[in-house]
Amino acid sequence: xxxxxxxxxxxxxxxxxxxxxxxxxxxxxxxxxxxxxxxxxxxxxxxxxxxxxxxxxxxxxxxxxxxxxxxxxxxxxxxxxxxxxxxxxxxxxxxxxxxxxxxxxxxxxxxxxxxxxxxxxxxxxxxxxxxxxxxxxxxxxxxxxxxxxxxxxxxxxxxxxxxxxxxxxxxxxxxxxxxxxxxxxxxxxxxxxxxxxxxxxxxxxxxxxxxxxxxxxxxxxxxxxxxxxxxxxxxxxxxxxxxxxxxxxxxxxxxxxxxxxxxxxxxxxxxxxxxxxxxxxxxxxxxxxxxxxxxxxxxxxxxxxxxxxxxxxxxxxxxxxxxxxxxxxxxxxxxxxxxxxxxxxxxxxxxxxxxxxxxxxxxxxxxxxxxxxxxxxxxxxxxxxxxxxxxxxxxxxxxxxxxxxxxxxxxxxxxxxxxxxxxxxxxxxxxxxxxxxxxxxxxxxxxxxxxxxxxxxxxxxxxxxxxxxxxxxxxxxxxxxxxxxxxxxxxxxxxxxxxxxxxxxxxxxxxxxxxxxxxxxxxxxxxxx
Amino acid sequence: xxxxxxxxxxxxxxxxxxxxxxxxxxxxxxxxxxxxxxxxxxxxxxxxxxxxxxxxxxxxxxxxxxxxxxxxxxxxxxxxxxxxxxxxxxxxxxx
Numbered sequence: 001x002x003x004x005x006x007x008x009x010x011x012x013x014x015x016x017x018x019x020x021x022x023x024x025x026x027x028x029x030x031x032x033x034x035x036x037x038x039x040x041x042x043x044x045x046x047x048x049x050x051x052x053x054x055x056x057x058x059x060x061x062x063x064x065x066x067x068x069x070x071x072x073x074x075x076x077x078x079x080x081x082x083x084x085x086x087x088x089x090x091x092x093x094x095x096x097x098x099x100x101x102x103x104x105x106x107x108x109x110x111x112x113x114x115x116x117x118x119x120x121x122x123x124x125x126x127x128x129x130x131x132x133x134x135x136x137x138x139x140x141x142x143x144x145x146x147x148x149x150x151x152x153x154x155x156x157x158x159x160x161x162x163x164x165x166x167x168x169x170x171x172x173x174x175x176x177x178x179x180x181x182x183x184x185x186x187x188x189x190x191x192x193x194x195x196x197x198x199x200x201x202x203x204x205x206x207x208x209x210x211x212x213x214x215x216x217x218x219x220x221x222x223x224x225x226x227x228x229x230x231x232x233x234x235x236x237x238x239x240x241x242x243x244x245x246x247x248x249x250x251x252x253x254x255x256x257x258x259x260x261x262x263x264x265x266x267x268x269x270x271x272x273x274x275x276x277x278x279x280x281x282x283x284x285x286x287x288x289x290x291x292x293x294x295x296x297x298x299x300x301x302x303x304x305x306x307x308x309x310x311x312x313x314x315x316x317x318x319x320x321x322x323x324x325x326x327x328x329x330x331x332x333x334x335x336x337x338x339x340x341x342x343x344x345x346x347x348x349x350x351x352x353x354x355x356x357x358x359x360x361x362x363x364x365x366x367x368x369x370x371x372x373x374x375x376x377x378x379x380x381x382x383x384x385x386x387x388x389x390x391x392x393x394x395x396x397x398x399x400x401x402x403x404x405x406x407x408x409x410x411x412x413x414x415x416x417x418x419x420x421x422x423x424x425x426x427x428x429x430x431x432x433x434x435x436x437x438x439x440x441x442x443x444x445x446x447x448x449x450x451x452x453x454x455x456x457x458x459x460x461x462x463x464x465x466x467x468x469x470x471x472x473x474x475x476x477x478x479x480x481x482x483x484x485x486x487x488x489x490x491x492x493x494x495x496x497x498x499x500x501x502x503x504x505x506x507x508x509x510x511x512x513x514x515x516x517x518x519x520x521x522x523x524x525x526x527x528x529x
Numbered sequence: 530x531x532x533x534x535x536x537x538x539x540x541x542x543x544x545x546x547x548x549x550x551x552x553x554x555x556x557x558x559x560x561x562x563x564x565x566x567x568x569x570x571x572x573x574x575x576x577x578x579x580x581x582x583x584x585x586x587x588x589x590x591x592x593x594x595x596x597x598x599x600x601x602x603x604x605x606x607x608x609x610x611x612x613x614x615x616x617x618x619x620x621x622x623x624x
Contacts, residue, residue: 271602278600306602412580427581432601435585440592451582487582494561 001048002260003300004337004386012047016040016296017393024323024395034314037291037394044296054259058294061098061262065269066289068094073276073284088277095273099266102258103468114257261299263465267425268293272307274429281307288314297390301383303401303421313396326392333389341382348375360527369522376521377405380419399424405517409509410490411482414517422462431458448487455483466524475524482516541624548595548619555590556612559583569613574606587615597622 001009016036023033049055072091075081105114272292275281284307292310318326352371356364384401391398399421408414415423431454435447444450456477463476493499499509522528556565560578565571573579579587588599597619609615 275600275602278603280600280603428602432581432585435582436588436601439585439589447582447586451585 001050003048003296004341004383012044013390016044017390020393020395021327024318024327024393025320027318027320027323030315030317030395033318033395034287034291037295037314037396038287041291041294041296041299045294045299048261048296048299049259053256057257058259058262061259061265062290062293064098065095065293066286069269069272069276069284069289072273073281076276076279077282083277083279088273091273091277092270095269096266098258099262102255102262105257106255107468111256261301264302264304265293265299267302267304267422268307271304271425271429274433275307295391295394295396297394297396298387298398301380301387302419303384303387303399304425305396305398305421309399310396316395318395323395326395326397330389330392333385333392337382337386337389339382340378340385345375345378345382348378365522365527368525368527369518372525372527373406373518373521376525377402406514407510408513408517409506410513411479411486411516414513415479415483418517426458426462430461431455434458448491451487452484455487456480459483469526471523471526471529474529475520478520478523482520544623545620548623549616551590551594552587552616552619553612555587555594556615559586565612569616570611572610573612574610591619595619595623 001012003009020033020036020040023036045058046055049058068091072087075087076083081087105111272281272284276284288311291314292305292307295305295310298305348371353368353375356368356371359365359368381402388398388400401420401422403417403420405414405418408417415427434454434457435450438444438450438453439447444453459476459480460473461476462479463472463474466472466475489499499505553566556573556579557563560573560583562578565573565578571578585601588601591597591599599622604618609618
């Protein structure tokens, strides 16, 4: 079940939330509240990830990561060991390993090994679906009826992934919902479930994506996509999302390996490992780690929280007034989510985006660019405020993810307003660390060069995280070039002052930034190539 | 970080003076304005005087001249937003 995607999910939400409200209003101790959070996170994990094979993988993943974190923590706390760099890098690589497997196994064509390793349950589950739809699929193949359901570009997940979404969407969805689309994948072997079929929806170009399905991250997107409302891809003739899909159980994840949210969860864990290295985190216990990593409101697509920040909320004693304030804020967020995701994003997709899915001429592409950017924002920001709003009911102030991104004055400003929890993660854990280390070790003599290399590293990693398809990588390069170019202009402007200070100049800066960022999102959408 | 173990009041005062002068001169360089040394309550991030890159340069200076290690995620920007807060944090850490 994709979180915040269907009416039934909101009904299920009442099960964890109503007791949380009782606990909050009765001023239960932080310990009691955190016990509830831990238990419902596990329960909701099962609900979100069904069938069992995905839940099992999530559990195995969690146990692996927890063991890794505890081992590394033990190493760091032990008097006998020094803080060796290679141990740290080893810990980071190991914590990334499951995600890397999920992303690259399908690329390498190893899916059938995975299938035999995982055993039949998963396979059968998927295969069963696949079969049901297969017939349909065949017939449909080509256009992806399935779209209806999902196709939303959404990407909350990675949202960036938007594009991947489609794939995902399709893939899974296809499996379940869509009639035929997915079938294809079946044929391909597990991987099949994936995206391939899905893509069609988006655009023909994707067809090959099937292999791409792998990209786990996209999955999330996919998740999104499923949401159903938007299939951007759906051709005009197909009414966009068909309500009929909704409510059906849709597969959330397009690949046998991995599970919905793994890319987001991995960020939380890697951040924790890095802070253990820095000596900022000195203690990790199982209960807190379950609550933090698997916190269900933000499981699927963030916002990406940080361990110490999350823990301070978890330990906080809330008075009844404070908790009531949280509830009111939470409700406001949730209503904003309905407006953004189910009304605005839905309408944009249905009336602006979907008709343009197959239009690749110049002007339709320009229209697609703006429609897609707006859609992506409302869909993903809508998801994010749902996640933030629901977190509030548990006394957790999940970080903000969007702050009027299209009002940014420059590209740097844009990244402080767009998918903030992700870009701040990359800024703090990749860019700053890289620049600091390269200066200390004198890798690059010029600090501006170090900064440029840091941006390149940051955005390429961000691109690949969204998916292993080329357009994500090009998107990363494009954003890196914009950032490096902006830093250069900013420095030049300090000396020569060619850019004015008045409101008109600000407005001009905003308009230019908007065009550049929308073009970046167009690359991201995969519509161009 | 290890050279401050002495508890003599004089040594501590010297130390604080050193932190203050190092930070103010570094900030003046990084932000490109003397205003930071005049107004210790100035919000460096809100005024666009300090960004991630500037912060990294500041951390480098702290590492090189004061021998203190600050991890990039150690301090929230809100708690490090003015020259006064930065100096206060470092004094606490050096102690």
